[in-house]
Amino acid sequence: MNDIRAMRAIQVIAALAPFGLSVWSAIPAAAATTNHCHIGSYRLSDGRAVDIAPSDRDTLRWRMFTGETGQLRPQKDGTWANTYGWTNRADGKIVSFSDCAEGRITFEKEPGRRIAFDVRDTTFDSERSQAGRQAGATERQRKDTHSCAGARFRA
Numbered sequence: 001m002n003d004i005r006a007m008r009a010i011q012v013i014a015a016l017a018p019f020g021l022s023v024w025s026a027i028p029a030a031a032a033t034t035n036h037c038h039i040g041s042y043r044l045s046d047g048r049a050v051d052i053a054p055s056d057r058d059t060l061r062w063r064m065f066t067g068e069t070g071q072l073r074p075q076k077d078g079t080w081a082n083t084y085g086w087t088n089r090a091d092g093k094i095v096s097f098s099d100c101a102e103g104r105i106t107f108e109k110e111p112g113r114r115i116a117f118d119v120r121d122t123t124f125d126s127e128r129s130q131a132g133r134q135a136g137a138t139e140r141q142r143k144d145t146h147s148c149a150g151a152r153f154r155a
Contacts (some may be wrong), residue, residue: 045110056071081094
C-alpha cells in the first residue's frame with residue numbers, strides 16, 4: 001500500500017515539476033524587466049506626441065503617431081540610446097528623462113512633458129450589451145456598429 005502511495009506521489013511530482021521549473025525560470029526575467037516611472041506619453045515642444053512603453057529586459061520602446069518606433073537602451077551616463085525600429089541598428093537618437101516627479105523628456109534635443117490623462121473608472125452590464133451594441137439597437141445601428149471589421153463601436 002505504501003509503495004502505491006509513493007509511486008503516485010512520484011507521478012504527481014514528475015507531472016508538476018515542469019510547471020515549477022517554468023515559474024522558477026521566469027523569476028529572473030521578471031526581475032530584469034524594466035519598471036520605470038518614465039513609462040507614459042509625452043507632448044514634445046514641437047507638438048509631436050511620443051509614447052514610452054516597457055520592452056525587453058531593461059529597455060524601453062517608443063512610438064509616435066507617424067508610425068515611427070525604436071528601442072531605447074540605458075547608457076552609463078543616464079541617457080538612453082536608440083536603435084532604429086525593430087532592428088539592433090543604432091541611429092544616434094538620444095533620449096533623456098528628468099526625475100520621475102517632474103515628468104519631463106528630451107527626445108532628440110526636443111523637450112517635452114508627460115501628458116496627464118483623465119482617468120475615469122467605469123462599469124457596464126455585459127448581459128445587456130454585446131460587441132459594443134446597446135440592447136434594443138435597430139438593425140441599421142447593428143450594421144453601423146460592425147462596419148470597419150468591428151473597429152467602431154457605439155455606446
